[in-house]
Amino acid sequence: MMKNNEHLLGNDQVNFINRWQNMADLLVNYFCAQAVIITQKENDQCKLLISSRSKCDVDDHAAEIIGSNQYCKSVIKTLQRCLSDKVQTIINQGDNLKFGPEIVTYLGYPIRFPDHRVFGTICVFDNKENHLLLKQEQMLLQIRDIIESDLALxxxxxxxxxxxxxxxxxxxxxxxxxxxxxxxxxxxxxxxxxxxxxxxxxxxxxxxxxxxxxxxxxxxxxxxxxxxxxxxxxxxxxxxxxxxxxxxxxxxxxxxxxxxxxxxxxxxxxxxxxxxxxxxxxxxxxxxxxxxxxxxxxxxxxxxxxxxxxxxxxxxxxxxxxxxxxxxxxxxxxxxxxxxxAEEKIINLSYRDNLTGLYNRRFYEQELTRLDQAGNLPLTLVMGDINGLKLINDSFGHIMGDVLLKKTAEVIEKGCRPTDIIARVGGDEFMIILPKTDFATAEKIVKGIKRLAAAEKVGSFEISISFGCSTKDNKNDDMQKFFKQAEDQMYRNKLSESIRMRRRTIDIIMKTLFEKSDQEMLHSKRVSESCGEIGALLNLSEDDLKQLKIAGLMHDIGKMGIDEDILNKKQPLNHEEWNEIKRHSEIGYRILSSVNEFSKIAKQVLEHHERWDGKGYPNGLKAEEISLQARVIALSDAYDAMMSERSFQKARSKEGAVNELIKERGAQFDPDLVDLFLKKIVKQGDGDQ
CATH class of the missing domain: 3.30.450.20 (PAS domain)
Known part of the structure; x- marks a missing residue:
């Protein structure tokens, strides 16, 4: 918001202040940041001139503190760009500066008069890591240039x-x-x-x-x-x-x-x-x-x-x-x-989704208000939601997820008319406004989009979008009612379409994982067989035994979300790499819990690296807090891993593997399961030989 500082530029310069305020508001929405501020130098201090107005607005007191902090002072002192984020602090010729815990990302530039005297600073800060800010830094510079032009004028x-x-x-x-x-x-x-x-x-x-x-x-x-x-x-x-x-x-x-x-x-x-x-x-x-x-x-x-x-x-x-x-x-x-x-470019970008290039929620809401008039009736709303995006993000990473989002946006644009308004309003949600379009015509447009989507693939995945439509015919009706109707229909369609999509996605994930490594496929199959043998000895029901064998087969599905360079590294893993590997059980849990038929085994996959003594991960469970099936998978997984050649270790002898199980009995593994495994399975294997 503006401070009452118009006098700083002269009584006739309110237009400049208003323009700067508008640009700050646009910029904070474009970057999805906590705030954008413009300060003016007064002696050795940076006095707040403007702070942005946004949904995540900071109060005046907080903005005053930010405006006078060491970062803005460093920008004034060194006349250099100042960048700080969670990972690094870059201040040319600056001091070792630190933010409080509430500020994670800061980027600031000096603002100068035409004779190069310092006017003040423009900066963006956020209470989270803001990668968009660092990638689109040029936008902040363009705003700075406009302000400097206004000062010259x-x-x-x-x-x-x-x-x-x-x-x-x-x-x-x-x-x-x-x-x-x-x-x-x-x-x-x-x-x-x-x-x-x-x-x-x-x-x-x-x-x-x-x-x-x-x-x-x-x-x-x-x-x-x-x-x-x-x-x-x-x-x-x-x-x-x-x-x-x-x-x-x-x-x-x-x-x-x-x-x-x-x-x-x-x-x-x-x-x-x-x-x-x-x-x-x-x-x-x-x-x-x-x-x-x-x-x-x-x-x-x-x-x-x-x-x-x-x-x-x-x-x-x-x-x-x-x-x-x-x-x-x-x-x-x-x-x-x-x-x-430059202003038009900034305004346009503030209304655009940075990833897909479609309009964003802000523009969608403004256009819906503008178009909600009798002359545009019938007015149809279409809500779309990508099926399986979170699953793909968890399995293949956000880069693949971003590719899916961009391809989906292209498909929707291709299937719509030039007069239709298309916006990305959430992570995987899209809204389409169809002016002067009845319900039957809207359904034809949706069917056309779905045909286009079915013909496209991102990697091995088909694009699957669930849609819902609702049409306003009476000018006196509340538009919110039709939004809710479109949303309800979309979720009803998603119940069936998403389940099929997720089941296919998990099949593709397992296929992709096994295609990357024959060793991984053989290991998973051996673990599944071993789990089945132990489960039979435990007299599990037929259904529980089947679930256990599937869990054994899929116990490492979460490795799809881990960097291949780490998975295939031949040297010992460092601390950071080891922590990354540990994430695979949680990733596997998220993948499997997204499909109802795998929801039972998801918990078993999550816990298969917990230890009997409570020193395992991810939750530090101990003894019988760990599900029985997870304890079985842990034992089968460890034994097969010791008996197999790995990129970072040689296979152990059977005697060495057995000794390790005995050593970890009551520590890493359930002691009763170790006894059962050694007595009934390992010895039985010796007898077969």
Whole structure:
């Protein structure tokens, strides 16, 4: 939110502050960050000027603390980019700085005046790791550049006020020349007017040198101003302009302008930024000659002869003589085309989902409100949800999940019409707004999307999307009711479609895991057989025995979510790699618990690395807190692993493996199961030999 600091830029610069506030609000939503702040340097402190308004808004006190912290001070001190996140702190020539636990990611840049003095800082901070912020850092720089351009414009406007005051004194003496003939006539040249200025003022100024100096300063200031300036007479004819005006209007030089000036104003077409053409009596000149004074009016300009288009910001006011009669107008312009492009890009990005390029929830909600009118009825809402995305993320990683999301977005776009609004509103959720579309037509569109999805694959996976539709026909009905109806229908469809998709996904996961490693496949099959043998000795029911054998086969399914380089590493694993390996039991649990028919074995897979003495993982369960089936899997898994050749270890002899089981009896393994295993299975195997 804005602090009451408009005076810092002058009383007339509220537009700048408002624009910066809007950009901060857009930026915080684009980055999904906690806050964006703009500070101003005051002595050795960074005083808060603006803080963003968002759903995760920080209060004023917190923002004040952030604005004056060591990070912003370091940006001011070093004039360098400052980045800090959970992993690293990068401050060129900076100190060893630390945030409190509530701030995890910080990125800040200095803001400078045109003469390189420091104005303050712009920074983004978050209470979580924000990878998007680090990837899209250029967006913050573009906002910084716009602010610096505004600061330059502010300085120029202050200079113009001083210049205008001097011009008014001069114009009082030149009003006859201003009203006589347009630009190009010899008697209205700046040279002649300067001469008249001298003659007129020789009576007033005792020092002739001072008079000459004043005229020269005025001429130099007018010619060298970076802002485009032109002066008209009372008839609206341009009688003087500076070089910046020639550049602004896209003329080669002043000679060309004088030649074509007779076609003014028909040489130009002026429009508001919404495309509406501005009639001549509402142009800056016409309004100034009516007595209006306006600042920062923005227009779209087109030269009819060259079709060049640009955007200008206009300040204009009338020129009055001492009796108050309007004798002309002064117009000051700046080309803001590039700035508006940058702002438009930022606004567009703030309405877009960064991953898929579709519209985001913010835009969807605004469009739904805008389109919820009688003229768009029937208005149909379609909700879509990707089946199995979480399962794929857990199994194959988020990179594969992101590919699935992008491909799904492409399929939905391909199946929709240009007028339809498509948005990604959640992790795996999409909304489609279909204006002037009845329910039957919407169903046809949905069926078309599903056909396109069935023909696409991401890796080994088909794209599966569950949809729900609802149509509003009566303008008085609440739109929320139709959203709920679409959501309910989508979830009903998802119940059946998602189950089939997840079952197929698990089959693909197991197939992929075994295709990567014959050793893994053989190990899983041996563990499954061993579990079946132990389960039979324990007199498990037929159903429980079947579940145990499946759990033994799938006990390492979670390894699909582990980096292959770690799984296949031949050297001993370091601490971080070992912790990564430990995650496979939890990943396996999430994968299997997503399908009802595997929900029972999911718990067994989760616990198969727990130890009898409570020193296992992931939950440190001990003794009979661990399910019986998980204890069986743990024993079978360990014995087969010891008896098998691995990339990081040689196979043990049977005697060595048996000795290890005896050693870990009552520590790693259930002592009763070890006794049963050694007596009934290992010895039986010896007898078979």
């Amino acid at each position: 502010n300085i120029n406007q202050k200079q113009l006020l001083i210049c205008e005051k001097g011009q008014q004194e001069t114009i009082d003496h030149l009003k006859k020349a201003l009203n006589e003939t347009p630009l190009g006539a010899p008697e209205t040249t700046l040279k002649l007017r300067k001469k008249r200025f001298r003659l007129k003022n020789q009576k007033t100024f005792k020092n002739r040198a001072y008079c000459d100096s004043s005229a020269a300063v005025l001429e130099a200031a007018f010619a060298n101003m970076t802002e485009a300036v032109f002066i008209t007479n009372a008839a609206g004819e341009i009688v003087e302009c500076n070089d910046a005006w020639i550049t602004f209007t896209r003329f080669k030089d002043k000679t060309e302008f004088i030649k074509k000036n007779e076609k003014y104003p028909h040489l130009f077409e002026v429009s508001y930024l919404n495309g509406e053409v501005v009639p001549y009596d509402s142009w800056a000149i016409s309004r100034a000659l009516k007595g209006e004074t306006v600042k920062n009016a923005e227009y779209l300009i087109r030269r009819r002869d060259t079709n060049q288009i640009w955007i200008g910001s206009y300040n204009y006011s009338p020129i009055r003589d001492k009796s108050g009669i309007i004798v002309g107008a002064v117009v000051i312009c700046s080309d803001i085309t590039e700035r508006k492009k």
